[in-house]
Amino acid sequence: MTFMSAKPNFHRAKLESGRAVLAPMAGFSDAPFRLLCREFGAAWAVTEMVSSMGVVMNGRKSFEIGEPYEGEPDLVIQLFGSDPQVMAEAGQKLYEEFKPVALDINMGCPVPKIVKNGGGACLLQNPDAAHDLIQALDKAVPVPVSAKIRLGWDKYNAITVAQGLEAGGAACVALHGRTRAQAYTGQADWDKIEEVQSHLKIPLVGSGDITTKELFNERRHKAAGVMIGRGAVGRPFIFSEVIGGMSLGVGDVVRLAYRHALLNVAWYGEDSGMRQMRGVLGQYFKGFAGASQVRGRVTQMVTLEGLRVLLGELFPEVRLEDVEVGADFAGHTAAAHKSGHSSR
């Protein structure tokens, strides 16, 4: 079955709100983090990348990465791979299982394991292959599809790639303003992002180095939308700040960090949840006197109780007793356990 008729105009409609989008980040953009970013006002949140081959082969881990929390709004699942047929089949399976509002293909990942199989940034070297891949996915699912690209492999060809994606049926393209060769060095080039947008009819979402409200305001006119990745790690409230919300005080940040740990433990179980938190917790404790000592200690914590006691000791004025995961998330955990969801 192919879905060539008009699809819901998800991306453009959401971007009209002026809110920023949570960038997909392997190892970070999981259900607990997506929930926090959505609560603070992210327009939508993209999952960590899911292997299209893994989904087709029924790999549990691949499915789990794309799994929404109960009641997750506007789920967008990102896939990686290079085979159009596999991509189409994986998209169909994920759509049937989780009913995402849109699917996205990773065409920017520089990691050798992904690139050597023709996926991720490798697709930037072959705009025709990128076109065929998005077209196959677009025909396979009833929801809009998008791709996330970089400026190019080692030289700038994002206009050609993005126009090919548009012709292949993409409803939106996200562009990280660096080439694969640049990895994360230098600055993301927002003038090139603006140039690529000017060659497209579909909305482009710019990505790279947005870490403050000021940077967001400076660059937001360069594309239809703005993505925030690293700037949201330990600072999910940046999504509120960029639309005029108040900055959080230290006490609120401490409560938020603890809530993130509660969510992680609910989602992954205590061992995996606290282990995964280690890379994230320290990011919450920055920019105030004594922050580095706090970071050193909180990132050692292996149990939730240990974290609660330590935070109580370090911040005696902050109440943690009433911090909760939130009803939606608790609901998810129950459903997940019923269906055999495992921690990772």
Ligand SMILES: Cc1cc2nc3c(=O)[nH]c(=O)nc-3n(C[C@H](O)[C@H](O)[C@H](O)COP(=O)(O)O)c2cc1C
């Ligand atoms: C740890 C990490 C993991 C990432 N994983 C992905 C990914 O799975 N898919 C993707 O398209 N981009 C991924 N990216 C790129 C980000 O989505 C984003 O484009 C990039 O970090 C630049 O934006 P930022 O400066 O706001 O972080 C990742 C970036 C980081 C730092």
